[in-house]
Amino acid sequence: MYTLNAMPAIKTQKKAAEKEASVYSSALQIQLYTAMLRIRLFEEKIVALYPEQEMKCPVHLCIGQEAIAAGICANLEKRDYVFSNHRGHGHSLAKGAGMKPLMAEFYGKATGCSKGKGGSMHIVDVPNGLLGTSAIVGGGIPMAVGSALASKIRGEQSITAVFFGDGAFEEGAFYESFNFAALKRLPVIFVCENNFYATNSHQRARQFACKISSSAVAFDAPGVCIDGNDVLSAYKAGKDAAQRARNNGGPTLIEATTYRWKGHVGPDTDHEKGCRPKDELLEWVKKCPIGRFEKHLLETGILDANALIAITGEINSEVDDAVKFAKESPYPDVSELLTQVYSD
Amino acid sequence: MPWTKVYANKAEFEKISAEQKGLRGLTYREAILEATEQALTADKNVFVIGEGIDDPGGVFGTTKDLHLKFGADRVMDSPLAENGITGITVGAAVAGARPLLVHMRVDFLPLSLDQIINHAAKWHYMFGGAVRVPLTIRAIIGRGWGSAAQHSQSLQAMLLNIPGLKVVMPATPYDAKGLLYAAIFDNNPVIMIEHRWLYEHMGHVPAEPYKVEIGKGIVRRQGKDATIVAISLMVNEAIKAADELSKDGIEAEVIDIRSLKPLDSDLVIESVKKTGRLIVADTGWKDCGIGAEIITRVVEDAFESLRAPAVRVALPEAPTPASPALENAYYRGKNDIIAAVKKTLARS
Numbered sequence: 001m002y003t004l005n006a007m008p009a010i011k012t013q014k015k016a017a018e019k020e021a022s023v024y025s026s027a028l029q030i031q032l033y034t035a036m037l038r039i040r041l042f043e044e045k046i047v048a049l050y051p052e053q054e055m056k057c058p059v060h061l062c063i064g065q066e067a068i069a070a071g072i073c074a075n076l077e078k079r080d081y082v083f084s085n086h087r088g089h090g091h092s093l094a095k096g097a098g099m100k101p102l103m104a105e106f107y108g109k110a111t112g113c114s115k116g117k118g119g120s121m122h123i124v125d126v127p128n129g130l131l132g133t134s135a136i137v138g139g140g141i142p143m144a145v146g147s148a149l150a151s152k153i154r155g156e157q158s159i160t161a162v163f164f165g166d167g168a169f170e171e172g173a174f175y176e177s178f179n180f181a182a183l184k185r186l187p188v189i190f191v192c193e194n195n196f197y198a199t200n201s202h203q204r205a206r207q208f209a210c211k212i213s214s215s216a217v218a219f220d221a222p223g224v225c226i227d228g229n230d231v232l233s234a235y236k237a238g239k240d241a242a243q244r245a246r247n248n249g250g251p252t253l254i255e256a257t258t259y260r261w262k263g264h265v266g267p268d269t270d271h272e273k274g275c276r277p278k279d280e281l282l283e284w285v286k287k288c289p290i291g292r293f294e295k296h297l298l299e300t301g302i303l304d305a306n307a308l309i310a311i312t313g314e315i316n317s318e319v320d321d322a323v324k325f326a327k328e329s330p331y332p333d334v335s336e337l338l339t340q341v342y343s344d
Numbered sequence: 345m346p347w348t349k350v351y352a353n354k355a356e357f358e359k360i361s362a363e364q365k366g367l368r369g370l371t372y373r374e375a376i377l378e379a380t381e382q383a384l385t386a387d388k389n390v391f392v393i394g395e396g397i398d399d400p401g402g403v404f405g406t407t408k409d410l411h412l413k414f415g416a417d418r419v420m421d422s423p424l425a426e427n428g429i430t431g432i433t434v435g436a437a438v439a440g441a442r443p444l445l446v447h448m449r450v451d452f453l454p455l456s457l458d459q460i461i462n463h464a465a466k467w468h469y470m471f472g473g474a475v476r477v478p479l480t481i482r483a484i485i486g487r488g489w490g491s492a493a494q495h496s497q498s499l500q501a502m503l504l505n506i507p508g509l510k511v512v513m514p515a516t517p518y519d520a521k522g523l524l525y526a527a528i529f530d531n532n533p534v535i536m537i538e539h540r541w542l543y544e545h546m547g548h549v550p551a552e553p554y555k556v557e558i559g560k561g562i563v564r565r566q567g568k569d570a571t572i573v574a575i576s577l578m579v580n581e582a583i584k585a586a587d588e589l590s591k592d593g594i595e596a597e598v599i600d601i602r603s604l605k606p607l608d609s610d611l612v613i614e615s616v617k618k619t620g621r622l623i624v625a626d627t628g629w630k631d632c633g634i635g636a637e638i639i640t641r642v643v644e645d646a647f648e649s650l651r652a653p654a655v656r657v658a659l660p661e662a663p664t665p666a667s668p669a670l671e672n673a674y675y676r677g678k679n680d681i682i683a684a685v686k687k688t689l690a691r692s
Contacts, residue, residue, distance in 0.1 A: 081439060083435070112472070113471075113472070113474070114470060114471045114472040114474065115472025115473070116472070117469055117470055117471070117472045118470050118471055118472065122470045122471060124471040124472075124474045124475060126474050126475060131435070131438045131439060131475055132438065132467055132470070132471050132474075132475055134462070134463060136458060136462045136463070139431070139458065139459070139462060139463055141431070142427070142428045142429070142430070142431025142432045142434070142435060142459065143431050143432070143434055143435030143438065143463065144435060145428075145431075145432045145435060146431060146432035146433060146434060146435020146436035146437070146438070146439065146441075146443075147435045147436065147438065147439035148435075149432060149435075149436050149441070150389075150435070150436040150437075150439035150440055150441040151439065152417070153388075153389070153391050153417060153418065153436070153441055154388070154389060154440060154441065158439075172425075172427065172428070173427060173428055173431060173458075175425075175428075176423070176425030176427060176428025176429070176431075177425075177428045177431065177432065179423055179425065179428075180422075180423055180425065180428060180429070180432060183423065339473070340468055340469045340472060340473035341468075341469050341507050341508055342468070342508065342510075342532050343468050343473070343476040343477075343478075343531040343532050344531065
């Protein structure tokens with residue numbers, strides 16, 4: 001079972017969640033919970049193992065933000081495309097990636113999803129529609145619009161979701177891309193994970209209005225701001241946006257507010273370095289997307305304690321298997337250095 | 345082969361055309377249009393995008409009326425968002441399309457360098473070959489009529505430093521068609537830089553689709569006394585220079601390198617081993633340009649063949665000026681190449 005020390009009920013959120021929850025099947029809610037927990041336990045293992053220094057690449061963890069990836073991706077089919085950024089483990093797992101090729105990539109192994117050439121910032125899973133993650137802020141956004149354009153030109157039914165942060169909202173690439181998607185009514189879901197920080201700079205130091213979702217108005221497209229730590233809100237926003245995309249209704253901008261528990265990069269927390277206040281983290285830990293939803297599942301009887309233990313156990317075995325696989329896998333042969341610079 | 349000949353003057357082209365039946369003449373611009381049209385016909389995954397490509401003029405005629413033939417879904421005008429649109433074509437390529445992106449001026453391309461350098465060039469390698477980027481980008485060098493510093497640049501050099509990119513600069517209508525067709529069906533990002541002043545040049549071009557291999561240069565004129573390696577418009581200047589030098593009994597070999605990356609340095613080295621003298625004529629600036637690269641490769645692999653210091657013919661170290669008086673002083677051509685060849689010959 002995934003547990004948090006303090007989990008005070010937040011009345012209004014609880015009511016809303018209950019109302020929303022009654023609409024969704026138990027199976028879906030268990031799926032969403034499992035998806036979030038899978039991301040959390042995978043990344044907590046990275047936190048535990050990182051000091052060994054066997055994972056020789058920067059890791060950007062999304063602990064605390066799992067509900068967004070889980071809620072949005074639950075609305076995507078295998079054929080649908082996803083683009084993501086340097087903080088992309090969660091999106092990849094939520095879209096269906098196996099843990100082994102991911103973990104092996106972080107260990108720089110030949111069995112990694114990118115054959116050891118990408119590292120944690122550059123993961124790919126073509127069979128599940130993840131066409132690559134960019135570590136240039138905003139860089140994946142136009143590419144996502146491009147895959148949606150390709151779907152349209154090729155007459156495919158796929159839609160595309162792109163995940164980016166509040167920092168990427170400041171990049172020209174966002175506006176250029178959103179305008180084009182709106183102009184051509186392309187099937188794209190723009191998901192801005194607003195965790196309020198670009199590395200250590202607060203959103204208020206970077207943006208005057210701090211109304212990311214409102215920007216969609218300029219493109220005559222729908223923009224919604226949701227509680228990104230509420231997986232059912234993320235699911236619902238994703239469902240609406242996916243339906244719109246599939247029905248030729250064009251793009252949607254979803255701003256999902258959330259909080260990154262760990263530092264911009266690495267397994268440590270920012271208050272240890274004096275970058276962000278500890279109280280702020282503690283407030284957000286109380287709003288843990290997984291703890292909140294777990295409480296709801298227990299209260300509504302969708303899951304009992306035994307079921308939670310079973311789910312946690314299964315995921316932990318998957319994580320352990322992935323670590324074993326990664327550690328035992330060979331490094332790429334040095335001859336791989338000059339392969340795949342160009343495609344045949 | 346009539347296809348490989350550079351016609352430095354129209355009269356010569358017309359003479360050959362009259363002598364050899366069945367040869368078809370096209371301008372450089374028509375050759376580009378034909379390659380694009382044939383690629384659109386050959387593969388439904390091909391699409392074309394660029395600012396103003398569906399204008400009545402059609403990017404100096406190179407995309408003229410294609411939107412009428414193939415529809416606005418496959419030949420589309422673009423918002424003025426160079427980096428975004430480039431990223432959109434990169435994403436489309438990764439998802440299975442074969443985009444052709446057209447920049448009316450090379451100068452607009454720097455706006456899209458993030459997507460070209462950080463994304464298009466990296467996506468195949470960075471993901472261990474799981475994805476590929478069959479993207480072609482056309483960009484046109486403007487020159488003259490006071491085009492000045494932001495509408496005339498020849499920026500190929502900065503693209504040559506990026507593994508994962510291919511860069512071609514055709515000098516003839518035959519190559520314009522064949523290299524563009526090859527680029528569109530190449531599974532890598534290819535940037536084709538064209539020179540506006542070549543657009544009216546005539547050459548013989550087969551009607552059927554064909555590819556010119558990317559990465560192969562060509563000897564345009566045989567000679568024993570000096571090797572002139574040239575690109576784009578400078579190939580024509582080099583041919584004119586060689587013809588004039590010939591009157592003085594100097595036979596220059598002219599190589600049209602046409603593919604700058606990958607670079608066919610073997611062809612250059614083979615020639616320099618014969619001539620012992622090397623001149624590189626570039627449309628761009630000197631520092632870290634194609635001349636620097638070609639000369640370095642010869643120095644690395646065939647230093648002993650050089651009988652005189654190599655010479656670069658390139659733009660002076662300044663942005664392009666507008667005034668015709670300054671513009672005339674700025675650009676390099678036949679006479680500069682002749683002077684460079686004579687300079688190498690002065691040393692023995």
